[in-house]
Amino acid sequence: MPIAFTKMHGAGNDFAVIDARAGRPLLDASRVARMGDRHRGIGFDQLLTIETADAPGCAYAYGIWNSDGSPARQCGNGVRCVAAWLRRAGALGVGAARLQSPAGPVTVRIGADGEIAVDMGAPLFAPAGIPFDAPAEADRYALALGDEIVQIGAVSMGNPHAVVEVTDIADPRVDRLGPALTAHPRFPAGVNAGFVQVLGEDAVRLRVHERGAGWTLACGTGACAAVAVLRRRDRVGPRVRVALPGGMLTIAWEGPGHTLWMSGPAAFVYEGEYLD
Numbered sequence: 001m002p003i004a005f006t007k008m009h010g011a012g013n014d015f016a017v018i019d020a021r022a023g024r025p026l027l028d029a030s031r032v033a034r035m036g037d038r039h040r041g042i043g044f045d046q047l048l049t050i051e052t053a054d055a056p057g058c059a060y061a062y063g064i065w066n067s068d069g070s071p072a073r074q075c076g077n078g079v080r081c082v083a084a085w086l087r088r089a090g091a092l093g094v095g096a097a098r099l100q101s102p103a104g105p106v107t108v109r110i111g112a113d114g115e116i117a118v119d120m121g122a123p124l125f126a127p128a129g130i131p132f133d134a135p136a137e138a139d140r141y142a143l144a145l146g147d148e149i150v151q152i153g154a155v156s157m158g159n160p161h162a163v164v165e166v167t168d169i170a171d172p173r174v175d176r177l178g179p180a181l182t183a184h185p186r187f188p189a190g191v192n193a194g195f196v197q198v199l200g201e202d203a204v205r206l207r208v209h210e211r212g213a214g215w216t217l218a219c220g221t222g223a224c225a226a227v228a229v230l231r232r233r234d235r236v237g238p239r240v241r242v243a244l245p246g247g248m249l250t251i252a253w254e255g256p257g258h259t260l261w262m263s264g265p266a267a268f269v270y271e272g273e274y275l276d
């Protein structure tokens, strides 16, 4: 059976979006990895399925798979694309709606101009919840990576993130550290590795090596994680523009006790059918 999909992206983080509201096609790790192959498949960073919700107050649910076939629990750029897809399908209107993600409900706000903002919830810094192997919660942790000791911040945005502050995200050292950090044994479920360069209190540059997808042009939860870690250290203010290789996201976080808002683009590319 061919699988109909919509190709979308959010700041260059690209997705195949499948309408599974009437039933999900058979998806398993090996099939998703075949679909994600950029030469023999559709090619994407993540596959998103749009499904009916069973959580109270949620209009719809979405599922997330990385391109290597592993399941994921949250995807910031993905949730904006899901909301834009539902809006285009006439299933959501302008205003606020709750969507059920594998990590729990999120609120999306669709503007009349098509702009989509998402309440991504509160960042979670407790190591056990990330999960990260550390005796106690801290602003920074020293991590051995090969023959280097790297200072990281660790946080969950529904999925695990390690954040490293660097002086230049274009430094070739970052290319080397990304894959090593993603697979570090102190993150038993793997981790999304973000490298952030502070430009000022309201602007940073960021590159993310994603668990299950490698280097991506943008990572929404990675942008949230970077701002959460930096804001907790008083390195940035409450509203930060995050420049990623594929585009710009805006993150607003007042600080502990508040939820974090993300806004950015969600673009349609084409409709297709996967024949496998």
Ligand SMILES: N[C@@H](CCC[C@H](N)C(=O)O)C(=O)O
Pocket (backbone or CB within 6 Å): 013, 045, 046, 066, 071, 072, 073, 074, 075, 076, 077, 078, 159, 160, 192, 210, 211, 212, 213, 216, 218, 219, 220, 221, 222
């Ligand atoms: N691209 C995403 C994050 C996708 C999931 C991640 N690779 C994981 O395994 O946790 C985003 O925009 O947040």
